[in-house]
Amino acid sequence: MSKGIDISKFQNGIDINTIKNAGFDFVILRAGYTGYGDATSKAKDPCFENFYSQAKKVGLGVGAYWFSIATSYQKGVEEANWMYNNCLKGKQFEYPIYIDVEDDTGNRKWLRNAGKNATTQGIKGFCETLEKLGYYVGIYASDISGFKDMMNINELTNYDKWVARYGSKPQYVTNYGMWQY
Numbered sequence: 001m002s003k004g005i006d007i008s009k010f011q012n013g014i015d016i017n018t019i020k021n022a023g024f025d026f027v028i029l030r031a032g033y034t035g036y037g038d039a040t041s042k043a044k045d046p047c048f049e050n051f052y053s054q055a056k057k058v059g060l061g062v063g064a065y066w067f068s069i070a071t072s073y074q075k076g077v078e079e080a081n082w083m084y085n086n087c088l089k090g091k092q093f094e095y096p097i098y099i100d101v102e103d104d105t106g107n108r109k110w111l112r113n114a115g116k117n118a119t120t121q122g123i124k125g126f127c128e129t130l131e132k133l134g135y136y137v138g139i140y141a142s143d144i145s146g147f148k149d150m151m152n153i154n155e156l157t158n159y160d161k162w163v164a165r166y167g168s169k170p171q172y173v174t175n176y177g178m179w180q181y
Contacts (some may be wrong), residue, residue: 004028004095006065006180009047016054026061026095027051028162031087033067033100034079035110042082052091063095064088065140067102068126071114076125084133096138096177098162099126101146111150120152127159138162138177143170 005019008030019027029051032044048064055062066083070076076099088097101123103109111119127137138160141147147163153173161176170179 002026002061004061004063004178006030007047007051008045012047016051016058016060020058020060024060026063027055028063028065028095028098029055030100031064031066031083031097034082035067035069035108042079042086044086048087056092061094062091063093063097065098065100066126067100068122069110070099070122070126071110071118073121073125076122076127077129078125079122080126080129080133084130088130088133088135093135096160096162097130097135098138098140099123101139101141101150103145116150116152119150120155123151123156123159127156136160140164140180143172148172 002025003023004026005024006028007014029048030045031048032042034042052062066079068079070079101119103112123139130137139156140162143163143165147153161173162178162180163170163173163176164180166181170176
């Protein structure tokens with residue numbers, strides 16, 4: 001079994017060598033996000049480039065994720081294209097590129113308020129766009145508050161799942177590629 005860790009600017013200063021020496025095989029890096037403030041602004045995580053180059057230097061596998069608030073197919077496409085053009089282009093990834101589907105920042109609940117159908121369409125737009133660009137894609141969410149409560153999972157069977165469920169194995173999502181425990 002491979003062991004990995006996800007990191008973003010909130011772990012700024014973490015020593016990538018320490019991660020490697022602790023027995024981790026890969027890192028999943030936050031490439032960026034949409035939605036802080038006006039729900040349309042997109043930004044690259046300020047630590048993404050540094051973490052990417054450090055991980056590659058020490059031989060860790062790398063994947064990436066995008067914190068999304070896409071509430072339509074087109075918004076998912078826009079987020080994926082922005083991520084590709086500003087973060088992914090020219091880089092090599094050994095692990096999937098994920099769309100991160102969680103409650104939004106600032107307690108605005110863009111995704112929850114839009115509903116399962118809108119969120120599912122956003123996920124599809126994001127994933128289909130990056131697949132067409134040659135990436136292996138997946139969905140990151142909490143077992144219950146994400147996958148069960150925020151999307152129509154039966155429409156997303158083509159995509160790998162990275163499931164967050166702490167303390168016990170996922171119960172709602174039973175077919176997944178990664179489990180964040």
